[in-house]
Amino acid sequence: MITNKIKQFYRLFGQDENHALRNFQRYFPEPYTLNEITHDTAEDFVSHNEVANQALLIGVEIGKAVAFQKRQVLLNAKYSTKMGTFAQKKIGHLPQEQLCLALLDAQLNVIGWETVFVGTVSHVQASPREIFQRVLKANAVGFMIVHNHPSGYVMPSKADIVFSQRLATLGQQMDIHLFDSFVVTHSDYWSMSEKKQLKKLSRSNQG
Incomplete structure (x- = not known):
């Protein structure tokens, strides 16, 4: 499911989704590695495709933040x-x-x-x-x-x-x-x- 979402993401940027996915998997071979990303890894990954990869990492951070949100008790x-x-x-x-x-x-x-x-x-x-x-x-x-x-x-x-x-x-x-x-x-x-x-x-x- 994550693989399909990654491909869809790059497709929306008008890029070669298969090429972009292979590059993504070089840095994040398993989904859990997105939770263990270091500053250096993030910079290196972004350097290959500055706009799209930066947007992807921002999206990941937003997803992490949303996952920990709970409804407020009124x-x-x-x-x-x-x-x-x-x-x-x-x-x-x-x-x-x-x-x-x-x-x-x-x-x-x-x-x-x-x-x-x-x-x-x-x-x-x-x-x-x-x-x-x-x-x-x-x-x-x-x-x-x-x-x-x-x-x-x-x-x-x-x-x-x-x-x-x-x-x-x-x-x-x-x-x-x-x-x-x-x-x-x-x-x-x-x-x-x-x-x-x-x-x-x-x-x-x-x-």
Whole structure:
């Protein structure tokens, strides 16, 4: 795979990919040797093809840096009060409905906050497919969803509850847990987990 990527790299520079690959392999016969490169080796390698080889080594360094990056922990969402307050500050004041996704790790840390949909003053059209795609892409253990009510009325509508229960059901089938579904306004929040609205679904499904 690395060999093909190296060839593709030089091909994009309009160069003889096979010749460039042979030169590359003289200096880096095994992939792990890129982790052990010395200053002298790097200078000698670059001298054969200054622009392309320098660009390649910069790309390698960027790849190493990215590999060690982790998602930032925004807060711990173990307690709904803390999560509800956080969500209020994020979207409770907005004039349009938004549906946001809180991505969670195994310790219920929020490792991602993403706006999935933006709707009208009173409606947002949401797709479970889009939500679960984002959860899987982040390799999250579970998630919470949050949407705002610009009207200031914090109680969820029947459609809000049905949609949240649908996500809970799909999550159970995929082993991706929906921990809570929030509605927020500028002054309040509503937790469906607190109100046992998601647990009711779980019991009914098992029956």
